[in-house]
Amino acid sequence: MWTKLLSILLLMVLFLGSCKKEPNTWDREDNLEVDTASFLLESKYISHIDTQIIFQIGIVTLNGLATEKNYNTAVYYDSVRANLNYTYNLSNTNIQQKLPSAYTSVLLFDQNGTYWHNENYMGVYLRRYFEVVENSTVSQIAIAKFLPQNNESISFYKENENAYFKNSWEYNTNKFYDLSNDNFNSNYISTNILYIIDRLNETIDSLIASPDKNGDLSITFFSQGGFESFQSETTEINSLITKAKTNNIKINLIGFENSTASEFRRIAQETGGFICSKEINYNLYQYINYDEKKITAIGVFLENLDLILQNKLTSHNCTIQVDRTDGGMYQSGERIAFQINYDHKMFTVQLTLP
Amino acid sequence: MFVICNNTYAQDIKFGFFMGTNLYQNTKVDTAIYSPTNSYNTYIENEEGKGIINKNIVFNSINSGLILNFSFKKFTFNIEPQYYYQRTTFYFKNPYPTERVIGKRAFRLPIYSTYKFFKNKNSIYGLAGLVFNIEKNWDFQAPGFGYYIGPDQLYEYEYNFGDDHFKGVLYDDYNYWNYVVGFGKKFNRFNYSIRYLNQIKLTKHNILAKTWQFELSVNILLLSYSDFTKKHFLYVD
Numbered sequence: 001m002w003t004k005l006l007s008i009l010l011l012m013v014l015f016l017g018s019c020k021k022e023p024n025t026w027d028r029e030d031n032l033e034v035d036t037a038s039f040l041l042e043s044k045y046i047s048h049i050d051t052q053i054i055f056q057i058g059i060v061t062l063n064g065l066a067t068e069k070n071y072n073t074a075v076y077y078d079s080v081r082a083n084l085n086y087t088y089n090l091s092n093t094n095i096q097q098k099l100p101s102a103y104t105s106v107l108l109f110d111q112n113g114t115y116w117h118n119e120n121y122m123g124v125y126l127r128r129y130f131e132v133v134e135n136s137t138v139s140q141i142a143i144a145k146f147l148p149q150n151n152e153s154i155s156f157y158k159e160n161e162n163a164y165f166k167n168s169w170e171y172n173t174n175k176f177y178d179l180s181n182d183n184f185n186s187n188y189i190s191t192n193i194l195y196i197i198d199r200l201n202e203t204i205d206s207l208i209a210s211p212d213k214n215g216d217l218s219i220t221f222f223s224q225g226g227f228e229s230f231q232s233e234t235t236e237i238n239s240l241i242t243k244a245k246t247n248n249i250k251i252n253l254i255g256f257e258n259s260t261a262s263e264f265r266r267i268a269q270e271t272g273g274f275i276c277s278k279e280i281n282y283n284l285y286q287y288i289n290y291d292e293k294k295i296t297a298i299g300v301f302l303e304n305l306d307l308i309l310q311n312k313l314t315s316h317n318c319t320i321q322v323d324r325t326d327g328g329m330y331q332s333g334e335r336i337a338f339q340i341n342y343d344h345k346m347f348t349v350q351l352t353l354p
Numbered sequence: 355m356f357v358i359c360n361n362t363y364a365q366d367i368k369f370g371f372f373m374g375t376n377l378y379q380n381t382k383v384d385t386a387i388y389s390p391t392n393s394y395n396t397y398i399e400n401e402e403g404k405g406i407i408n409k410n411i412v413f414n415s416i417n418s419g420l421i422l423n424f425s426f427k428k429f430t431f432n433i434e435p436q437y438y439y440q441r442t443t444f445y446f447k448n449p450y451p452t453e454r455v456i457g458k459r460a461f462r463l464p465i466y467s468t469y470k471f472f473k474n475k476n477s478i479y480g481l482a483g484l485v486f487n488i489e490k491n492w493d494f495q496a497p498g499f500g501y502y503i504g505p506d507q508l509y510e511y512e513y514n515f516g517d518d519h520f521k522g523v524l525y526d527d528y529n530y531w532n533y534v535v536g537f538g539k540k541f542n543r544f545n546y547s548i549r550y551l552n553q554i555k556l557t558k559h560n561i562l563a564k565t566w567q568f569e570l571s572v573n574i575l576l577l578s579y580s581d582f583t584k585k586h587f588l589y590v591d
Contacts, residue, residue, distance in 0.1 A: 028394060030516065033513065121450065121513060124394045124395055127389065170389060177387065177396065
């Protein structure tokens with residue numbers, strides 16, 4: 001009887017012990033799936049004459065948690081979509097290591113739409129980013145938001161009164177989930193572009209008034225995009241761009257899945273900001289399917305947001321000369337858009353001719 | 355104790371086996387948001403005001419070991435060195451659906467006294483004492499039963515947030531004590547008892563979670579000291 005009891009006890013202990021998994025040391029970076037994605041860093045007007053425009057474009061590709069350095073396999077193609085009356089000459093394709101700098105950025109969240117929850121693990125990337133910023137001596141951010149459904153003005157999340165840029169990462173993470181939850185519980189509404197421009201103007205005013213700012217100033221605007229426009233907002237948009245440029249504030253766009261050549265994107269390009277958006281297949285003219293990717297392009301951008309805002313980037317530049325053969329002439333003040341084929345991805349350059 | 359028991363009246367020392375399980379366990383972590391420092395994932399309570407963990411579970415453990423029982427009149431004093439195994443799956447919905455398997459295997463040492471309420475040797479008794487715990491924990495992300503038998507696929511994306519998120523919340527590296535109170539009754543040769551265990555702060559053990567449990571324990575006393583000391587007489591007609 002004793003032998004049986006002891007045998008059963010021993011077997012039970014061995015069985016239960018075998019069910020466990022030993023605790024492992026976990027490297028936090030291991031829980032970040034990484035992938036590659038490209039975005040439009042900048043486009044610069046160089047010159048134009050009657051039937052010819054010359055401009056420069058800079059694309060950045062991110063590989064994992066770093067910027068691409070050599071761009072060996074990436075190519076600018078001298079083709080254009082849907083307009084055969086233009087010829088493209090590419091020259092001076094080069095790789096440029098950008099000059100890093102300290103930065104102050106207001107992360108402005110448009111709570112309209114389901115963008116937050118559809119974008120997989122955005123909270124994971126942003127939490128990591130908030131921690132990186134807290135441990136950085138050159139990066140500082142503030143978080144502001146507005147809910148178009150309530151016709152809200154912008155409001156800042158502040159852990160300490162009147163200190164926009166001093167929030168802890170825990171506080172920012174907490175507030176990010178609050179605002180994404182509010183967003184999740186509200187229905188999408190069509191938002192007029194003028195309402196959005198007013199919110200950006202408010203943000204610029206707050207940034208100008210803040211005594212804590214230093215380094216490169218920017219507003220990084222997170223939105224689904226697709227604003228309601230009557231094509232009559234040029235004055236307001238130009239006024240916003242002028243105000244931002246006068247105060248050396250760049251306006252960066254992240255998200256914007258519904259816009260490929262909207263006036264709104266012009267705000268980013270003409271203030272010197274970047275556009276991190278869903279990637280578009282140039283040949284198919286549709287969003288790149290991410291089924292085989294580990295994470296989406298937006299995920300890659302968010303993982304590298306501190307690098308991007310610090311300008312710790314290497315860009316792949318190209319000077320592009322466009323000649324039109326349709327008999328038309330370029331006019332001063334004219335707004336133009338070109339869809340560039342870079343590595344079979346489409347990037348839209350928008351310029352206002354001086 | 356041995357000396358005391360052997361020099362006093364109506365005392366005995368018995369030795370036996372013990373088995374038990376959690377009848378019911380409640381674990382509560384009353385915070386709306388929790389950010390583990392070893393992961394970029396952040397946990398948010400499923401329902402506002404309910405805390406990130408409010409788990410009620412039955413039969414999530416098994417424990418077995420030995421029992422040393424010292425009896426004196428209506429009192430007994432017991433020591434139960436035992437192996438304790440517990441495995442619980444916690445479900446989190448926000449911000450991303452995940453399941454975590456969090457378990458422990460422990461050496462536990464309940465030290466308690468009992469008091470029989472009536473003279474009958476099988477009458478109901480009350481018990482009270484302390485339980486010393488030395489445990490090893492594991493904490494990893496894995497599909498639990500909800501994944502296999504639930505109506506929806508839990509993981510929309512395969513994404514591993516990493517191990518050991520709840521150190522300092524559900525467990526830590528320090529040994530600790532529980533207090534135990536309960537009652538029991540003997541049926542045939544088996545002692546059945548229902549015990550309530552809760553935390554008591556006597557060591558550096560300091561976790562955020564509040565955990566209490568009801569345990570069912572069964573022991574059988576097989577060997578008595580008096581078996582060796584009793585004089586045996588042979589009567590021959």
